[in-house]
Amino acid sequence: MKVVILKDAAEVAKYGADIFIKQIKRKPDSVLGLATGSTPVALYKELIAAYQSGRVSFKNVSSFNLDEYLGLTGTHPQSYRYFMNQQLFDHIDIEKSQTAVPPGDAEDPFSACEQYEHNIKQKGGIDIQLLGIGRNGHIGFNEPSSSLMSRTRVKTLTRATIDDNARFFGPDEYQPHLSITMGIGTILESKKVVLLATGANKAEAIKATVEGPLTAACPASALQMHEHVVLVIDEAAASQLADVDFYKHIEMENQKLLERLGRD
Numbered sequence: 001m002k003v004v005i006l007k008d009a010a011e012v013a014k015y016g017a018d019i020f021i022k023q024i025k026r027k028p029d030s031v032l033g034l035a036t037g038s039t040p041v042a043l044y045k046e047l048i049a050a051y052q053s054g055r056v057s058f059k060n061v062s063s064f065n066l067d068e069y070l071g072l073t074g075t076h077p078q079s080y081r082y083f084m085n086q087q088l089f090d091h092i093d094i095e096k097s098q099t100a101v102p103p104g105d106a107e108d109p110f111s112a113c114e115q116y117e118h119n120i121k122q123k124g125g126i127d128i129q130l131l132g133i134g135r136n137g138h139i140g141f142n143e144p145s146s147s148l149m150s151r152t153r154v155k156t157l158t159r160a161t162i163d164d165n166a167r168f169f170g171p172d173e174y175q176p177h178l179s180i181t182m183g184i185g186t187i188l189e190s191k192k193v194v195l196l197a198t199g200a201n202k203a204e205a206i207k208a209t210v211e212g213p214l215t216a217a218c219p220a221s222a223l224q225m226h227e228h229v230v231l232v233i234d235e236a237a238a239s240q241l242a243d244v245d246f247y248k249h250i251e252m253e254n255q256k257l258l259e260r261l262g263r264d
Contacts, residue, residue, distance in 0.1 A: 001223060002230045002254070003210060003247040005238045009042060009198040016130070016196050016232050017046030021056045023128045023192070029060040031120075033129030033187075034088075035140075036065070036080045039196045040130060044088040051092045058094035064120055066131070066140040067181035068102040070109055070154060071174070078168055078175075079104055102152070102180035109180055113152040117186065129190035133197050136160050137205040137218035141181035148214075148222045150183030184222045192228040195220070197237040206233055207240040 006012050020043075024030050034040070050056045065080055074081035081101040089099055100119060106112035120126060131139050136158065142150065143158045157165075157177050169175040187193065197206050208218040210231065215221055223229045238244050 001210060001226075002251070003238075003241075004230060004232045004251050005244060005248055006232065006234055008234050009039075012039075012196055012198055012232050012234050013042035013046050016043045016194055017050065019194050019230065019232075020047060020128065020130070021050055024056050024058065024061060027127060028057070029062070030127045031123045031125065032061060032063040033126040033182075033190055034063050034065050034084065035130045035132050036067070036083050036087075037132045039132040039198055041087055043130070043196065047088065048091045058092045061094055062098035062123060063094070063100065064116075064123075064126060064182075065099075065101040066129075066187075067179050068104040069176040070104050070178040070180055071176045072104040074101065074104070076104075078173070102182075104176075104180065106180075109154050113154065113180060116152045116180070116182075120186070126190040128192045128194060129187055131187070131193060131195040131220075133195060133202060133205050133209065133220050134161060135164065135201055135205055137208055137220045139184070139187060139195070139220045139223075141179040142184050142187075142219040144217050144219060146184055146216060146219050148216060148219070148225075149185040151186055152180065152182050155179050155181050184219055188222060188226055190226075193223060193226055193230070195223065195229065195231045196233070197231070198234045200236040200239060202233075202237045203240040206231070206237050207242075211242055 006015060065084060068080045072079040076082060089096060102116055103112050133139060136144055141155045157179060162177060209220040212218055212221055214224055
């Protein structure tokens with residue numbers, strides 16, 4: 001697990017976006033795993049700027065989103081399909097038909113979950129998966145107690161996650177308590193994982209992810225089993241790690257080696 005500690009949220013977004021840009025330049029038909037939430041928004045702004053300046057094209061890219069609220073149509077302003085269109089897809093040259101978000105309005109959500117897994121496999125798997133992390137260590141909507149080998153499925157949201165997301169819904173607006181989410185096992189099959197975290201409210205979850213035991217109590221700790229994971233975090237999110245200077249030293253030495261070898 002590679003831990004990159006940067007000064008602030010702006011640096012985190014730029015560093016994370018550069019990873020995705022390099023991936024697409026290496027493989028123009030990359031399959032991206034994408035995430036919603038407040039943390040990825042700044043990264044998406046960086047990707048939009050890169051597209052507008054001609055640094056990258058998404059024309060041959062396809063994508064799969066992590067999750068969606070069960071019970072919302074893709075046109076609902078609080079749906080994650082709507083979010084992705086507004087925050088990224090409407091501003092780049094990606095083919096909308098090549099962007100997949102779990103169908104929150106599926107008539108049979110259990111069959112829809114199986115189909116989502118099938119569609120990912122048909123594309124050859126996800127090349128690079130973007131993640132945020134919840135205060136309780138959830139990734140996607142895989143809440144604490146989720147099986148570390150789980151697949152795409154219907155999941156009940158915890159009260160903490162419902163409360164965290166309540167700010168996005170009006171006082172009289174229906175807020176779903178169920179979701180469709182990629183499973184932890186699905187996420188672990190991605191060829192590369194990039195997790196972004198900013199702010200002191202994520203520090204406890206980051207410590208549990210990086211330095212804690214492998215446990216369903218912190219779903220993100222399952223990333224310890226993945227061969228290619230990059231955690232890009234700011235100083236505040238890193239504040240509870242045992243030895244911040246050690247992680248910074250490792251990253252500095254890694255960068256020196258890559259520069260000497262002429263690799264990015």
